[in-house]
Amino acid sequence: MNSIIEVKGLTKRYNGFTAVNHINFEVKKGEVFGFLGPNGAGKTTTIRMFTGLSKPKEGKASILGLDINSVIVQIKKYIGVVPEISNLYDELTALDNLLFMAQLYDVPKSMRRKKAEELLKTFRLNERKDSLFRTFSRGMKRALTIAAALIHNPEVLFLDEPTVGLDVVAARSLRNLISNLRQQGVTIFLTTHYLEEADLLCDRVAILVKGRILAIDTPKSLKAKTDKKSLEEAFMKITGLEPEVLAIEKGR
Amino acid sequence: MWEDNLRGIFYIALKDIKTYYFKPPAVSWGIVFPITWILGFYLRNPGSFEELVPGLIAMTILFSTTAAEAVVINFELRLGSLERLLLAPISVAAVLLGKVLGGIIFGFVMTTVVTVASVVILRLHPNIFYLILITIPSLFVFSSLGALLCVMVKEVFEAQTLLNLPRFLMIFLSGVVYPIPKMPLALQYFSKVLPLTYTIDGLRRSFSIGLDKTVFFRYFNSHLFFLSFYYTGGKVALQKV
Numbered sequence: 001m002n003s004i005i006e007v008k009g010l011t012k013r014y015n016g017f018t019a020v021n022h023i024n025f026e027v028k029k030g031e032v033f034g035f036l037g038p039n040g041a042g043k044t045t046t047i048r049m050f051t052g053l054s055k056p057k058e059g060k061a062s063i064l065g066l067d068i069n070s071v072i073v074q075i076k077k078y079i080g081v082v083p084e085i086s087n088l089y090d091e092l093t094a095l096d097n098l099l100f101m102a103q104l105y106d107v108p109k110s111m112r113r114k115k116a117e118e119l120l121k122t123f124r125l126n127e128r129k130d131s132l133f134r135t136f137s138r139g140m141k142r143a144l145t146i147a148a149a150l151i152h153n154p155e156v157l158f159l160d161e162p163t164v165g166l167d168v169v170a171a172r173s174l175r176n177l178i179s180n181l182r183q184q185g186v187t188i189f190l191t192t193h194y195l196e197e198a199d200l201l202c203d204r205v206a207i208l209v210k211g212r213i214l215a216i217d218t219p220k221s222l223k224a225k226t227d228k229k230s231l232e233e234a235f236m237k238i239t240g241l242e243p244e245v246l247a248i249e250k251g252r
Numbered sequence: 253m254w255e256d257n258l259r260g261i262f263y264i265a266l267k268d269i270k271t272y273y274f275k276p277p278a279v280s281w282g283i284v285f286p287i288t289w290i291l292g293f294y295l296r297n298p299g300s301f302e303e304l305v306p307g308l309i310a311m312t313i314l315f316s317t318t319a320a321e322a323v324v325i326n327f328e329l330r331l332g333s334l335e336r337l338l339l340a341p342i343s344v345a346a347v348l349l350g351k352v353l354g355g356i357i358f359g360f361v362m363t364t365v366v367t368v369a370s371v372v373i374l375r376l377h378p379n380i381f382y383l384i385l386i387t388i389p390s391l392f393v394f395s396s397l398g399a400l401l402c403v404m405v406k407e408v409f410e411a412q413t414l415l416n417l418p419r420f421l422m423i424f425l426s427g428v429v430y431p432i433p434k435m436p437l438a439l440q441y442f443s444k445v446l447p448l449t450y451t452i453d454g455l456r457r458s459f460s461i462g463l464d465k466t467v468f469f470r471y472f473n474s475h476l477f478f479l480s481f482y483y484t485g486g487k488v489a490l491q492k493v
Contacts, residue, residue: 051339073253076341083339087332091271103263104340106256148336 004029004156004187005050009059012045012211019045021211022059032178032188034202034219036195036235042211043191044084047158050189051081063156077105080154084161086141090134094125094144097133098151105152119147122177124170138165146174156187163197175201199231209239260342264350265357272320273358282316282362293429305370306455307428310448312366313390314419317359318398322411324351325402345486348399352482355395363387378459382467386454389474393447396478400485403492422448447477 005027012020020042027033035043048054050063052072061068066075088097098116107115120126123143133141142165149157159178163171178188178201192198198205199219206216215222215238219231226234235241272278290308328334337347367387371378397418402411423429425439426448432440443449454470 053335053338073256073341073343076339077256081339083332083335085332087336089267089271089333089336090331092267100263100267101336101340104260104337104342106259106341 002028005063005189007061010049010056010061011058012049012054013057018211023213025206025213025216027187027189029187030182030185031203032182032190032201034198034205035189035191035208036198036205037208038239041208043208044160047160047191051079051158052076078155080149080157082146082149082159082162086145088133088145088148091132093130093132094120095129097144098148101148101151107152115151119150123147139167139170142166143170156189157181159188159190161191161193163194195232195235207235207238214238257342257346260340260346261350261353264337264347265353268324268351268354269357272323273354278319278358281319282358283312283366286311286315301374301376302459305374305376306452306459308370309363309367309455310428310452311423312363313359313387313451314394314422314448316362317355317391317395318415319358321355321398321402322408322415324354325399326406326408326411329406344490348486348489352395352399355398356391359391359395376459382458385467385471386451386458389471389478390451392478393474393481396481396485400481400488403485403489422446427452447474450474
């Protein structure tokens with residue numbers, strides 16, 4: 001199985017508003033796939049459908065060959081999710097939060113503490129392992145939420161704006177971690193507003209506007225096709241935001 | 253699959269008990285509040301302890317099982333941490349049952365304390381078998397009722413307000429403080445759809461007032477209430493996902 005994620009005609013509507021409109025794409029094993037788009041483009045809605053938090057209205061999607069409409073609970077065993085909001089438990093310590101996640105994901109009992117402590121070390125949180133989550137800074141909360149998503153060694157990792165709120169060092173460390181995970185064969189589905197980050201990390205990106213995919217390609221090809229030097233400029237051209245930006249710049 | 257769900261139910265309940273229950277606000281709602289209420293009514297209108305204690309136990313069941321559910325469900329919903337549970341490889345029904353089980357365990361401990369203390373101090377002789385037969389399913393009923401009401405709204409304050417509606421309605425209309433036969437006929441009929449009516453009646457029978465096998469009817473009735481509340485709660489929760 002080469003394609004880890006397969007999406008055909010996936011659609012989501014809320015009260016007449018189409019948030020995701022018949023999107024089609026595939027993500028290959030070990031690929032870092034960027035899902036880019038302005039606010040309200042449908043990026044988070046797509047991730048919510050993949051992770052069972054929202055049901056598609058139309059279309060099909062499968063992860064690791066398993067249909068999201070019929071066996072979502074089974075799929076959840078193999079995926080890790082970092083939502084847009086850092087949503088661990090305020091009243092639990094960093095270590096207890098990770099141990100609780102390990103229990104839910106059936107990490108073998110003998111491995112739970114070891115794995116949790118390894119992750120705390122990776123994210124430089126080991127000195128605060130006994131502090132309550134609510135006492136953490138925004139960046140530390142983000143880091144622990146990412147650590148929680150990795151506790152069961154997922155095969156596919158969904159990252160929704162993972163570096164928002166992280167300081168430069170933590171963001172850099174996360175990028176290194178993403179590169180390491182890719183080398184280990186983990187497939188990564190990433191949404192980000194930081195196009196430089198996407199350019200640096202992603203093997204391919206999809207550009208989504210108003211629920212529709214306008215382009216899917218490698219960052220290099222997108223830049224070449226649009227005759228732009230950066231992914232940000234290419235993104236502006238593809239999404240049609242370029243004239244808007246130029247007008248703002250002219251008005252300065 | 254069912255092993256995953258069972259594991260999830262257990263750990264969610266354990267986490268909730270550790271995090272939210274057995275804290276001053278929950279203990280206050282679960283035990284201090286019912287004792288104060290019952291004592292207040294007793295002092296105004298003294299009766300036999302066999303009449304009083306079942307009311308106290310019923311109120312403890314009602315208040316302790318629902319004491320922290322607004323926090324356990326709605327607070328986590330607002331913070332997004334409930335979503336974290338929905339991302340785990342367990343069903344939505346298992347997540348809800350985990351939440352309900354936390355209330356059941358807390359309610360069981362509170363009810364046991366109140367019952368044992370009352371029986372020992374007041375030297376009562378209930379039928380322990382009937383008492384357990386009525387208490388256990390009642391814990392399930394009121395915890396699932398609390399969960400159902402909490403999943404219907406978003407905010408903690410909305411859940412607290414909504415929870416108080418059936419709580420106080422049942423205190424006055426289920427025979428805890430005022431005998432049902434003395435109520436107007438319409439209210440007597442209405443009391444039959446309130447689950448606390450069956451709990452209080454069953455508990456009174458366990459305390460030897462008209463001890464008979466109809467207690468089994470109350471036992472099965474409680475199961476029906478639990479199943480309907482839990483099923484509806486699960487449906488509402490699924491719609492909200």
